Amino acid sequence: MVKTKLVTRYQISLPNDQNKKPLEKSIVVAEKGMVKTKKGSQIALRPMMSQYTVWLEGKKYYTQLKTLVKQKSLEITMDSPESRWKGRKVVRFPKGINFCYFSQIAECIAHSGILNKIISRPHTKVPVTVIWDNYPYLLEQFTNIQDSVFVNAEVYLDEEEKKLYRVSVDLSGQSIFYHFSKKGELVKMSWVGQGVTIMSPSEAARLSSDSE
Numbered sequence: 176m177v178k179t180k181l182v183t184r185y186q187i188s189l190p191n192d193q194n195k196k197p198l199e200k201s202i203v204v205a206e207k208g209m210v211k212t213k214k215g216s217q218i219a220l221r222p223m224m225s226q227y228t229v230w231l232e233g234k235k236y237y238t239q240l241k242t243l244v245k246q247k248s249l250e251i252t253m254d255s256p257e258s259r260w261k262g263r264k265v266v267r268f269p270k271g272i273n274f275c276y277f278s279q280i281a282e283c284i285a286h287s288g289i290l291n292k293i294i295s296r297p298h299t300k301v302p303v304t305v306i307w308d309n310y311p312y313l314l315e316q317f318t319n320i321q322d323s324v325f326v327n328a329e330v331y332l333d334e335e336e337k338k339l340y341r342v343s344v345d346l347s348g349q350s351i352f353y354h355f356s357k358k359g360e361l362v363k364m365s366w367v368g369q370g371v372t373i374m375s376p377s378e379a380a381r382l383s384s385d386s387e
Contacts, residue, residue, distance in 0.1 A: 181205045181220060181286055183279045196307055199229045203276040203308050207360060210272055216289045222249075222274050226310035229316070236260065236312050253311065253319050258313055262342040269325055269370070269379040280305065280344060281353050281361040284330060290359055292312075294340060300331040305346055320347050 177224055203225040203317050210219045211308050225240045236255040248267045253260045268274070274281035284290050295306040310324040320326075328346035335341070339362060344351045350367040358361050363374040 180223070181189060181279070181282055183276075183282055187276065191197070197228070199227075201225065201227045201278050201281045205276065205279060207282065212272060217272070219272055219373075220275065220279075220283050220361075221286050221308055222276055225276055225306075227278075227312075228335050229309065229312055231312070231315060234246045238305065238308075238310060238312065240308060242311070249306070250297055251310065251324065266324055269301065269304060271304045273301065274306060274307045276306050278308050280351070281355075282318070283378045284342060284344075284353065285355070285359050285361070289330055290340070290342065290355060293330060293342065294335075297332045297335070303328045303330050303344070305344075319349070319368070327382055337339065 182202065182204050184200075184202045186197045188195045188197050203318045204223045205220040206223050209216045218220045222240075222242050224242065226237075227239075228235060230236070234256045237253070239252040241250045241252070242248075243265065246265070246267075248265045249302055250263065250265050254260060261343065273283075273287060273289065275381065283303075291302070293299050293301060305326045305328045307324055307326065309316065312324070313320055314322060325347050329384050330342060330344050333341045333343035338357060340355045340357070342353045342355060344353065349366070351364065351366045353361060354363040354365075363372070365372045
């Protein structure tokens with residue numbers, strides 16, 4: 176299998192800001208390949224690098240995560256106005272097969288074969304290790320989240336609707352719902368516990384027309 180890179184970018188700005196000055200931005204890169212398991216080989220995404228920047232109270236906070244393949248570790252480089260979030264540290268990867276950056280969960284589920292697996296086996300729960308690419312600043316952004324760059328999660332098919340699959344990602348005692356079309360495209364993400372909802376332009380337009 177030819178290895179391919181999966182790159183995901185996003186930027187958040189104020190809707191009325193003509194200059195589109197970012198409040199938050201991220202880029203994550205993973206590599207699609209094969210990993211060996213006790214049951215043979217399977218498709219998986221290898222996290223390679225992420226860069227995340229957020230502005231909190233007008234001050235810039237930056238972090239970079241880079242996979243050190245030979246050391247089986249994650250290098251974390253931080254730069255911020257606070258001394259506790261400055262410098263470099265290395266954290267060893269936990270055991271596991273499926274690793275997904277938080278900002279790339281939907282793409283990770285779709286491209287690693289997890290989505291097809293839980294659709295064909297509706298009661299199957301697939302273990303996934305989520306990497307917080309906004310670490311360590313997630314503690315300033317989310318509530319009831321453990322202070323760790325890695326978090327264990329389970330992915331399963333929560334509900335199949337006429338046109339959509341609703342997939343649940345359970346982590347830290349909370350559920351994040353990802354709605355995929357029958358073609359495997361992300362339509363909507365909803366994290367009720369944090370009050371976060373993200374949807375595609377087409378889904379936003381559909382909801383708007385339904386409400387009229």
